[in-house]
Every structure is written in C-alpha cells, then in structure tokens.
Amino acid sequence: xxxxxxxxxxxxxxxxxxxxxxxxxxxxxxxxxxxxxxxxxxxxxxxxxxxxxxxxxxxxxxxxxxxxxxxxxxxxxxxxxxxxxxxxxxxxxxxxxxxxxxxxxxxxxxxxxxxxxxxxxxxxxxxxxxxxxxxxxxxxxxxxxxxxxxxxxxxxxxxxxxxxxxxxxxxxxxxxxxxxxxxxxxxxxxxxxxxxxxxxxxxxxxxxxxxxxxxxxxxxxxxxxxxxxxxxxxxxxxxxxxxxxxxxxxxxxxxxxxxxxxxxxxxxxxxxxxxxxxxxxxxxxxxxxxxxxxxxxxxxxxxxxxxxxxxxxxxxxxxxxxxxxxxxxxxxxxxxxxxxxxxxxxxxxxxxxxxxxxxxxxxxxxxxxxxxxxxxxxxxxxxxxxxxxxxxxxxxxxxxxxxxxxxxxxxxxxxxxxxxxxxxxxxxxxxxxxxxxxxxxxxxxxxxxxxxxxxxxxxxxxxxxxxxxxxxxxxxxxxxxxxxxxxxxxxxxxxxxxxxxxxxxxxxxxxxxxxxxxxxxxxxxxxxxxxxxxxxxxxxxxxxxxxxxxxxxxxxxxxxxxxxxxxxxxxxxxxxxxxxxxxxxxxxxxxxxxxxxxxxxxxxxxxxxxxxxxxxxxxxxxxxxxxx
Numbered sequence: 001x002x003x004x005x006x007x008x009x010x011x012x013x014x015x016x017x018x019x020x021x022x023x024x025x026x027x028x029x030x031x032x033x034x035x036x037x038x039x040x041x042x043x044x045x046x047x048x049x050x051x052x053x054x055x056x057x058x059x060x061x062x063x064x065x066x067x068x069x070x071x072x073x074x075x076x077x078x079x080x081x082x083x084x085x086x087x088x089x090x091x092x093x094x095x096x097x098x099x100x101x102x103x104x105x106x107x108x109x110x111x112x113x114x115x116x117x118x119x120x121x122x123x124x125x126x127x128x129x130x131x132x133x134x135x136x137x138x139x140x141x142x143x144x145x146x147x148x149x150x151x152x153x154x155x156x157x158x159x160x161x162x163x164x165x166x167x168x169x170x171x172x173x174x175x176x177x178x179x180x181x182x183x184x185x186x187x188x189x190x191x192x193x194x195x196x197x198x199x200x201x202x203x204x205x206x207x208x209x210x211x212x213x214x215x216x217x218x219x220x221x222x223x224x225x226x227x228x229x230x231x232x233x234x235x236x237x238x239x240x241x242x243x244x245x246x247x248x249x250x251x252x253x254x255x256x257x258x259x260x261x262x263x264x265x266x267x268x269x270x271x272x273x274x275x276x277x278x279x280x281x282x283x284x285x286x287x288x289x290x291x292x293x294x295x296x297x298x299x300x301x302x303x304x305x306x307x308x309x310x311x312x313x314x315x316x317x318x319x320x321x322x323x324x325x326x327x328x329x330x331x332x333x334x335x336x337x338x339x340x341x342x343x344x345x346x347x348x349x350x351x352x353x354x355x356x357x358x359x360x361x362x363x364x365x366x367x368x369x370x371x372x373x374x375x376x377x378x379x380x381x382x383x384x385x386x387x388x389x390x391x392x393x394x395x396x397x398x399x400x401x402x403x404x405x406x407x408x409x410x411x412x413x414x415x416x417x418x419x420x421x422x423x424x425x426x427x428x429x430x431x432x433x434x435x436x437x438x439x440x441x442x443x444x445x446x447x448x449x450x451x452x453x454x455x456x457x458x459x460x461x462x463x464x465x466x467x468x469x470x471x472x473x474x475x476x477x478x479x480x481x482x483x484x485x486x487x488x489x490x491x492x493x494x495x496x497x498x499x500x501x502x503x504x505x506x507x508x509x510x511x512x513x514x515x516x517x518x519x520x521x522x523x524x525x526x527x528x529x530x531x532x533x534x535x536x537x538x539x540x541x542x543x544x545x546x547x548x549x550x551x552x553x554x555x556x557x558x559x560x561x562x563x564x565x566x567x568x569x570x571x572x573x574x575x576x577x578x579x580x581x582x583x584x585x586x587x588x589x590x591x592x593x594x595x596x597x598x599x600x601x602x603x604x605x606x607x608x609x610x611x612x613x614x615x616x617x618x619x620x621x622x623x624x625x626x627x628x
Contacts, residue, residue: 001046008058015060021050022065026072040076047072051085054096063098067160070104079112099135102126103164110168119168126161135161138188141180141624144521145187148552149542152188159185163196170204175569176623179562182213186558187520191221191545199228207235208501209568211255215499216561218262219492220554221546226271229263233277249285250469251501256281257476262497264480265490266547275319276330282311282473283334285466288341305345307470314477321484328359332368339372347372366392367406374410382410401435408442417443491548499561500568509560511613515620516556566623567616 004021007013013021025046032039047069053059066089073082086105089097103126106119127136135158137143145152162181169178182201185193198217202210202224214232217224236252236259256278264270286308316326331350338346347369354361366389373381386407393399399407404424411420420443424436483490496506542550549557583589611619621627 001049004049008053013059015062018050018054018059019062019065019068022062022068025050026068029072029076044076044078055088061092061096063094063096064100066097066101067104070101070108074104074108074111077111079108082108083112094130099126099130099132099158100160102130103158103161106161106164107167110164110171114168116168116172116174119165123161123165123168127158130158132158139184141184142519142626143184143187145555148521148555150540150551151191151543154188159189159194163194166197167200170200175205175573176566179565179569180624183559183562186216186220186562187555190551190554190558193217193220193222195222195224195228198222198224202228203231205569206572207239209565209572210235211259211501212499212561212565212568214259215262215497216558218259218266218268219497219547219549219557221266221489223263223266223268226269226274229259229268230273230277232259233274237277237281246465250465253281253285253469254472254476254498255501257473258498261476261480261490262492265483265492267489270319270322270324272324272327275315275324275326276333278315279312279326279330280333282308282315282470283337283346285469286337286341286343286346287466289343304466304470305343305349307467307474309349311470311474311477314474314481318477318481318484321481326353326357326359328354328362328365331359332362332364335365335368335372339368339375342375344376344378347376361388361392363389363392363403367403370406370410374413377414379414379416382407382414382416385410398431401438404431404435404439405442408439412443489546489548493548493550493553500564507560507564509557512560512563512617512620513556515617516559519624519626520555520559563616563620563623567611567619570619570623 025043029035029043035043050059050065051069054061054065069085070082073079073085082105086101086108089101102122106122109122110119127139138154139158139162162185166178166181166185169175169181178201182193182197185197195217198213201213205213210232214224214228223229233256236256240249240252260270260274260278286304319325331354334350334353335347338344338350351369354365366385369385370382370389373379373385389403389407390399393403404420408417408420411417420439424431424439479495498505499507542552544550545554547554618627
C-alpha cells in the first residue's frame with residue numbers, strides 16, 4: 001500500500017486494480033487471523049482509505065471489490081462498519097453495485113443477528129433489481145433445466161446472492177429452505193457449487209446431515225477443504241463418545257473411513273492430522289483386558305489383534321502413498337493406549353512398528369513405556385524402560401523432574417518404590433531437593449484404583465462384531481489405496497457409497513424417478529417422451545463428470561439426496577421437540593450441542609420407522625412445497 005497514493009494520483013489504477021487491491025487486503029486478513037492490534041488497525045485504515053476513494057470517485061469501482069470489503073467486515077466482526085458502508089453502497093448505480101454485494105451483505109447481517117424476514121426481503125429486492133437472465137425463475141425451487149444432460153451455460157444466475165440467503169436460512173434454523181437453496185445450486189451447477197454452500201451446512205447442521213452433505217460434495221467432484229474434513233471426522237468421533245452403543249460405534253467408525261474414501265477419491269489430500277485421527281480410531285476399537293480389573297478371564301490370543309494390525313498397516317500404506325509417514329508420537333499414543341488397557345499385545349505391536357519403520361524413540365516413548373509396564377504390572381518392563389530412559393538422557397545431565405515422577409508412578413504399581421527411593425541421589429546438583437520431595441510425595445500417596453481406559457465410546461465391541469467392522473474398514477481402505485496407486489479419481493457412479501450413517505447398502509432411488517421427471521423436467525417431454533427422443537437425436541450425449549456420473553444422473557442423485565436430507569432434518573426437529581417434552585417431564589434441563597438441542601440415541605430409536613414408498617413421496621412433495 002506504500003505505492004498506492006502515488007499510483008492513484010497519477011491515475012495508473014483501473015477497475016481491475018481496484019478488485020485486486022480489495023482481494024489482496026481481504027486475503028491478507030484471512031491468512032493472518034492472529035495479527036496484533038497494531039497490524040489490525042493498519043489493515044482497517046487501508047480498507048477505509050479505499051472506501052473513501054471509492055466514495056469520492058478517485059478510484060474506479062468494480063462490483064466484486066465490494067464483496068471483499070463487506071466480507072472483511074463480516075469476518076472481522078465489524079458489523080456496524082459493514083452496515084454503514086452498505087447504506088452508502090445500496091444507493092449507487094450498476095457501475096458500483098450488483099447482486100453479489102447483496103449476497104455478501106445478507107451474510108454479514110445474518111451473522112450480526114438481523115431477522116430472517118428482513119434478509120428474505122433483501123434477497124427478493126436483489127432479484128428484482130438485478131434480474132439477469134431470469135434469475136428469479138432459475139433460483140426458485142421449482143425451476144426446470146432445459147437440458148439436464150449438459151452443463152448450464154448461463155450468465156448472471158446470482159450464485160453469490162443464493163449463497164447469502166442460504167447462510168441466513170441456516171443461521172436462523174430454516175433448514176427446509178436452506179436445503180432447497182442447496183438443491184437449486186446443485187440443479188444449476190452440479191459440479192461447480194461453491195464450497196461455502198456445503199461448508200455452512202456441514203458446520204451448522206447435526207452430524208447425520210453434515211455427513212451426507214460432505215459426501216454429496218465429494219460425489220460432485222468438489223471435496224470440501226481439509227479443515228472441513230477434520231470437522232466431519234471429529235464430529236463422528238464425538239458422536240461415539242456421547243451416544244455409546246455398539247451400533248453407533250460401528251456406523252460412526254465405518255462412516256469415518258467412508259468419508260476418507262470419498263474425500264480422497266474426489267481429489268482431497270490426506271495430511272498428518274487426518275491420519276492421526278483415523279489411526280487413533282482404529283486403535284481405540286481394541287477392548288481392554290478384563291483380567292486386569294477382575295472383570296473376567298484374560299483375553300487369549302485371537303484374531304482381533306492380528307486383524308487390527310492388518311487394518312493399521314493398510315492405513316500406513318495409504319498414508320505413505322501421499323507422502324505421510326507416521327511419527328514417533330503415533331506409536332507413543334499406541335503404547336499409552338496399550339498400557340492403560342492392559343493390552344501387552346498392543347504395546348508389543350507399537351514397539352515392533354517403531355523398529356520396523358526405523359523410528360527413533362524419544363523421551364516420551366520411554367516414559368510411556370515406563371507407565372505401560374506399571375499398568376501391566378511387569379517389573380522387567382519398568383526396569384528396562386527406566387534403563388533406556390537414563391541412557392537416553394545421559395548426555396543431557398541425566399533424568400529430569402518429569403522422568404523421576406513417571407518412574408515413581410510406574411515403580412509403585414509394581415512394588416519397586418523402595419528402589420526409586422534408593423536411586424534418588426542425595427545432595428546432588430542433578431536432582432534438586434524439590435524434585436526429591438515431589439518424587440517422595442508420589443511414592444507415599446495412597447494407591448487409587450484406576451479405571452481401565454475404555455474405547456472412546458465407553459462400549460466394548462464383542463469379538464465377532466469388532467472383527468467384521470475391521471474387515472469392512474479394510475475393504476474401504478484397500479479400495480482407496482488401489483485408487484491412489486492407479487492415480488485416478490473414484491468412479492462414484494459405478495462404485496456408489498453409503499450416503500447415510502444408517503445405510504447398510506447404497507441408496508436406491510429408482511422408485512422416485514417418475515416423480516423427479518414430473519417435478520424437474522419440461523412437462524411437454526414428460527407427457528410425450530417421443531419429443532425427447534426427437535430432441536436427443538440432435539444433441540450430444542450426456543456430459544460425464546470427473547467422478548464418473550452422466551450429468552443428468554448426477555442431477556437426479558442430488559435431487560434424491562436432498563430429499564433424504566429434508567426428511568432427516570424434519571425427523572430431527574420432531575425428536576428435538578420430544579426431547580424438550582421428556583426434559584420437562586423429568587424436570588431436567590435439555591442437553592444442548594453447538595447445533596442446538598441434543599437428541600439422545602434412545603429418542604432416536606423411538607423416532608425411527610421405515611417409511612413406505614407412497615408415504616415418502618407424499619413427504620417429499622410436502623417438504624418441497626408442492627402440496628400443503
């Protein structure tokens with residue numbers, strides 16, 4: 001911005017430069033979210049300088065530049081400044097303003113808390129003021145695509161405006177019209193829907209819906225960002241923690257690897273964070289040893305640990321294909337998990353992998369091995385780990401405070417506390433008096449019973465269900481690995497995914513194709529199919545997407561998936577009301593999550609019922625507004 005004043009004075013800047021300046025400042029804000037107050041104030045002054053020059057005609061206007069300026073005010077939560085700017089902008093002519101700015105300010109006002117009624121009025125105003133090529137018609141839920149087999153070629157369909165009103169509807173809980181807005185975007189541009197459409201719904205709607213929206217995005221060839229993928233994985237993981245039954249464990253675990261397949265199959269890239277989440281989920285499935293807590297006989301060697309190791313190796317191979325190699329921290333976690341679950345086989349597996357992969361154990365590795373030996377009540381392991389730790393620290397002055405405390409904790413579990421006391425060097429500069437006191441305190445504390453670490457859900461899968469689940473995960477991982485090795489995208493058309501967490505087979509929508517044709521195609525073609533035959537002979541074959549779908553089939557699948565989401569969302573709303581009634585009945589507050597009222601698994605089971613074909617058709621017509 002140092003050269004900006006002189007370039008402006010010499011009139012070197014045109015309207016494209018105005019857009020570039022606004023985009024540059026906006027991008028700078030986005031990639032430096034942790035900037036200090038001084039830098040933040042300087043950035044605001046730059047924006048205010050540009051705004052002043054636009055208002056006084058010194059800088060040539062570009063309508064898209066206003067989108068970046070308004071978005072900056074929204075993202076920095078300077079809503080009042082954004083609204084003040086809008087009050088001036090809305091009075092300008094079409095050289096300054098277009099529908100994109102309306103979409104941006106609708107988002108800003110939605111985040112500030114403006115009522116949905118006002119925002120819907122602004123949306124209608126924008127459509128009337130900037131009609132484009134019949135935008136009001138094409139953005140309506142019942143609009144018809146002239147040729148569903150080909151990509152839509154149409155200027156000015158106001159997607160930024162549609163994104164703005166979708167944002168407002170999502171934030172205000174108008175799930176029905178939010179999904180119909182996504183449906184409109186998918187109908188118009190099935191392979192080019194901006195990622196923001198999907199992200200809003202993924203972040204704001206319950207996990208069961210977010211999961212389906214993520215898969216729709218991947219199936220269209222537009223995988224969401226890495227952060228959104230993390231959010232979906234973590235949401236599935238949290239659902240297992242909160243619900244905790246074997247059915248949920250199975251569906252959520254398989255769901256995690258199903259979205260992995262969809263994400264990577266549509267062009268998404270795996271990173272270390274994704275790998276660690278998935279690796280920890282695999283390891284968390286192995287149950288603790290009941291013998292250690294007196295809950296049952298010791299678990300004999302069976303096929304579970306072998307199958308788990310096999311699944312883990314497939315994940316390692318998958319990660320290595322994209323240049324991700326596990327670090328020592330991955331196996332430190334595995335050792336910790338094996339120790340707390342009294343699973344010697346898991347500890348040994350981790351140690352074996354460390355050496356096979358040529359990784360170098362670190363301080364943490366030896367400390368967790370110490371603790372694992374304590375949990376396993378294995379004196380030789382405790383002695384060996386302490387010897388290794390001292391050897392590791394020999395060139396750094398010997399064991400430190402945390403090392404000694406960990407040794408004391410592990411030694412106490414195996415009755416070696418007297419040896420720790422004897423090993424503490426008295427009057428030494430290496431071990432301070434404070435450390436000696438802390439270690440003695442650790443040794444003198446009473447032994448408290450420690451619960452075995454359960455799987456993250458608090459539920460243990462029995463032998464056969466666990467084995468079957470791991471086989472399913474293997475199949476999903478192996479398919480993804482083969483895809484990576486072939487350097488191709490997943491053919492979603494010939495390899496359909498399970499689209500809902502409750503699915504046991506890919507969805508079949510053929511029963512509803514007639515209804516789709518009736519609602520989504522030219523009535524003249526539906527009533528007289530010969531007209532379509534005549535037209536098709538003059539037209540090229542259906543375009544194919546990067547994910548293997550003929551474009552018309554993808555439009556049908558998307559329409560069907562939106563129907564499932566509408567039905568799922570309506571069911572969730574009914575269950576929320578039921579949860580409120582139950583809470584009132586028992587006199588306890590309603591459980592809440594980020595997405596609102598939480599529906600427990602028991603209530604979900606109460607609300608689950610198979611919908612007949614005719615009943616589903618009636619529900620689709622109602623939710624889409626065709627009948628009341």
